[in-house]
Amino acid sequence: MTVRAATTSAEATRDLGAAVAGLARPGDVIVLAGDLGAGKTAFVQGFGRALGVTERIPSPHFTPVHVYEGRLPIPHLDVYRLDQMSEALDLGLAEMLDEGGVVLIEWGDAILPVLTQDLREVRLGFGDEDAERSLELGPVGTRWTARRTALSAALEPWPHGGTA
Numbered sequence: 100m101t102v103r104a105a106t107t108s109a110e111a112t113r114d115l116g117a118a119v120a121g122l123a124r125p126g127d128v129i130v131l132a133g134d135l136g137a138g139k140t141a142f143v144q145g146f147g148r149a150l151g152v153t154e155r156i157p158s159p160h161f162t163p164v165h166v167y168e169g170r171l172p173i174p175h176l177d178v179y180r181l182d183q184m185s186e187a188l189d190l191g192l193a194e195m196l197d198e199g200g201v202v203l204i205e206w207g208d209a210i211l212p213v214l215t216q217d218l219r220e221v222r223l224g225f226g227d228e229d230a231e232r233s234l235e236l237g238p239v240g241t242r243w244t245a246r247r248t249a250l251s252a253a254l255e256p257w258p259h260g261g262t263a
C-alpha cells in the first residue's frame with residue numbers, strides 16, 4: 100500500500116523522516132527518489148536525528164557511502180554518480196544489512212534491480228509552491244506489510260492535499 104503525504108517546509112520533511120525512522124528496523128532499505136533538491140537529504144537528516152545521529156548530514160554526492168552511528172548504523176548512500184550497476188554492487192549493501200544497519204539510498208530507484216527485493220521507496224516531488232513537496236511511500240516486497248497501518252498513522256500530521 101502506498102502512503103501519501105505532503106510537506107510545506109524542509110523542517111517538515113525532516114520531521115516526516117523522523118516519524119518514519121520510528122518504525123525502522125535493522126536490515127531495512129529505504130530508497131529515496133526524486134529530482135535534485137526534492138528533499139531526499141532533508142528526509143535523511145530527520146531520519147538520522149530520530150535515531151540519535153548528532154553529526155551533520157550533507158548530501159553525499161562525492162562520497163558514495165557514509166555510515167552514521169545512531170542507535171543503529173545508518174549507511175547513507177548517494178548513487179547519482181554511479182553510472183554502472185556493478186559499482187553499486189561493490190558498495191557492499193549485503194554487509195551493511197548484516198551489520199544491522201538501516202540503509203538509505205538517494206537516487207536508489209536507478210539501481211533497483213541490484214538492490215534487495217524488499218524495501219520501501221520514498222518518492223519526493225515538487226508541489227505548486229516553492230516549499231511544497233509531495234511524498235509517496237510505496238513498498239517493494241512484503242517487508243513493510245505488518246507496518247503499513249503504523250506508517251499511515253505516523254504520517255497523519257502531513258496529509259496529502261488531494262483525494263488520492
Ligand SMILES: Nc1ncnc2c1ncn2[C@@H]1O[C@H](COP(=O)(O)OP(=O)(O)OP(=O)(O)O)[C@@H](O)[C@H]1O
Nearest residue numbers: 107108109112135136137138139140141158230232
Ligand atoms: N518541503 C520541503 N521539503 C524538503 N526540502 C525543502 C522543502 N521546501 C524547501 N526545501 C528546500 O529544498 C532543498 C532540498 O534539498 P535536499 O538536499 O534535501 O534535496 P535532495 O533531494 O537531497 O537533492 P540532491 O538530489 O541534490 O541530493 C533544500 O534547500 C530545502 O531547504
Ligand SMILES: [Mg+2]
Nearest residue numbers: 139140158205
Ligand atoms: Mg541529497
